[in-house]
Amino acid sequence: MxxxxxxxxxxxxxxxxxxxxxxxxxxxxxxxxxxxxxxxxxxIAFIERPYCQVLGIPFSHDLGEGFLSAEAIANPPEFDRLRSVCAFDAAARSLVHALKYRDRTELAPMMAGWMARAGKELLADCDVLIPVPLHTRRLLSRRFNQAAELAFAVSRQTGKPMLATAVRRTRNTAHQVGLGRAGREDNVRGAFTVTVNGKQEVMGKRIVLIDDVYTTGATVSAIARALRRAGAADIAVLTFARALPDTI
Incomplete structure (x- = not known):
């Protein structure tokens, strides 16, 4: 030894x-x-309370328990709640790009630790974690899925089980970068399906979707719709960073 x-x-x-x-x-x-x-x-622009109870958009001052943002009222999301560690500014972008494009997978445990703190209330109530999947072709070219790396690290730190294959990306969609809200929604519409085994695993479960960045919500919304059809009881989203409404 x-x-x-x-x-x-x-x-x-x-x-x-x-x-x-x-x-x-x-x-x-x-x-x-x-x-x-x-x-x-x-x-790093960490997102702290007070914030919208649904979309996690930070408020400049406390508006009271349960207060919702104008975005959450005007466009209710397909999922139940969203939490993120920080705003997707220059500092957060450097960390995300280091993990995603420069193979800095050793950053995943650190980022996941921050995510576990930001999403403590979501993780306390959830049954399983599901990472946003990559299409097989993109996974082969990139060699790893950054969302799965983060989900695995969150799973290890919290003890919550991770379902890596419950949701499958059936279409190799175009890159979302540069697309507006409508373009992103069209790009991922019908691109995700819950697998046969996944349907048994998500039925009646409280799920936390894990991803690196939330921009318009098109991707996680498409997955949430598929999970709802499969019988998921509750769907929350936890990301490392998020674009705030005035920066989307």
Whole structure:
């Protein structure tokens, strides 16, 4: 056992020498992997109460328990509640892109820890976690699903089971970047289905959908509709970052 531990320590030191720990936000050297520096931490726009009880949109002042945003009233979502760690600004974008496009999967546990805190009330009541799935073709080109990495880390930290294959993306949709709300909705309409086994697993369950970023909600809404048809009792959404209404 000592020899194995010693070898593991040597490999970690060698890895740190070749790939020294760095802040995912700015690249500044750090003492450990999977962290951000103090300056980047302070620049993250964390979403705290008070906020809309449905969409999690932050309010400038407390409007009372259960108060809803104009967006939630005018366009009620397909899901029941949404919570996010922070606004999708420059600091959050650096972290999301590092995980998603630069294979910084070691960031997932840190980001998931923040998500578990932001979504504490959702996770306390839920039965299962479901990551937003990628189409097989895109998964092969990207090599991993960032939503699944986050869901797996949230599952490990909270003990909530994760259903990785309950929902399938049946159509390889175009990238959502650059599309408006209507274009995003058209792009993902009918793109998700609950699998045969998934229908048995989600029937009557309280579900938390996990994704990296919430923009217009088109993707999670399409999944929520499929889950409703499969008999899910409650559907919440938990993301790392979200675009606020005036930035969509």
């Amino acid at each position: 000592f020899a194995v531990d010693h070898l593991a320590a040597m490999l970690r030191r060698a890895g740190d020498f070749l790939f020294p720990p760095a802040c995912a936000g700015c690249g500044r050297m750090l003492a450990s992997h999977g962290a951000v520096c103090q300056r980047c931490w302070q620049s």
